[in-house]
Amino acid sequence: MTTIDLIAASAQPASATGQNDLKSALKFITCGSVDDGKSTLIGRLLVDSKAVLQDHLAGVQRGGETDLALLTDGLSAEREQGITIDVAYRYFATEHRKFIIGDAPGHEQYTRNMVTAASSADAAVVLVDATKLDWKNPAMELLQQTRRHSLLVNLLRVPSIVFAVNKLDAVEDSALAFNNISAALTAFAEAAKIAVKAIVPISALKGWNVVDAAETGWCGYTGPSLLDLLEHLPATPAETGEAFAFPVQWVEKFSSSSDTSQGRRVFWGRVATGGVQPGQTVTVLPSGQTAVVAQVLDHIRQPRAIPAGHSAGIVLDREVDVSRGDWLLAPDTFTPSREAAVTMAWMDDEPLVAGRVYWALQGHRWVKAKVRRIVHKLDVNTLAEEDASELPPNAIGHVELSFQEPLVTLPYLRSRILGSLVLVDTASHKTSGAALVL
16 A cells, blocks of 8 residues: 555545554554664654653753754663663654654664564554665665564564655755665565555654655655654554453452442453453363353443453353463364464573473463474574574574463464463573564
């Protein structure tokens, strides 16, 4: 879909576009190579949308000028080195929409932080620094980190990917630079099978085409500004098309609201997939017991049916043994398994080797997981598969896991929730890896 198609579609009713609600908050990340201007771009969005207080602006002055990057680089090491290490989240809103921005690191050694931010994002803005490229050459090569991060956000199934060509104020011929860089990005995206929403020219430092549209025809571009584009991107839709699955987060054992729960226990959590309403039968994992839903409460304890993506309190028609970490599932739909083949983004400082045992977290359920085999490692620059006996820090590869107790999983391409697991070191309790079910 082109930029023009996207804007036109956003003017349609939600029922016509198939999108839930374009006014819902959009969670997006900025990523790309080191010093492409990610933190500066976020600072520009915050300042020009008037989301920064004057006293905060006064605290990020350097030499009489505002250093926009300091609005997001919060760690002392980030300020000293001028780099982004951890993911910084910032919030702002326009009259049309609310936004949650994640400033992801560009360094290769912090790939794990970038993967963490991308795993829950609705959109990714991949910055491309025009000054680092041979922009006069139509057959130029893109930077390695641009390719890496584009492939990673596509692998993590981020729904909307936008390329923002930055620092066009610093090149001699901005129109030629944008034309050649756009051609290189388009060729790369087609070869890598990445669906790109738009390619936008910007100058984060000057504020050109970020919040306010640039002069008509700047760089030969006639589309919307970056913020206009973001305001019309769809949020990730809830997984209502899958069968019902519900991770129990909290058990309200003795309800004081007898008028709503009839004195029975209420199982609270967020509906992962499908939906729940009174009268439907559910199966409890891991016990295998079945019961009928007697009542469904929303977050303010009002009875109503609840779709995926929303919190619910479920009252069953009889007392069954359900605890935090258990799942309520549609019966005869899922097949629990003790094995899974996954794409692993390894985050630990120690390499992943076969035979190691970790805690695996899915929803609120913890089970022991053993690494059966490392199938291969991915070259994150090309996604080519390489033979490997271990996964070093920040590497991504295909791994086979076995679980001490069965889990219900779906391929990550079908369900971001049922298709993802977190591995935690049993001794240090550090998050060691993020697994996407194949």
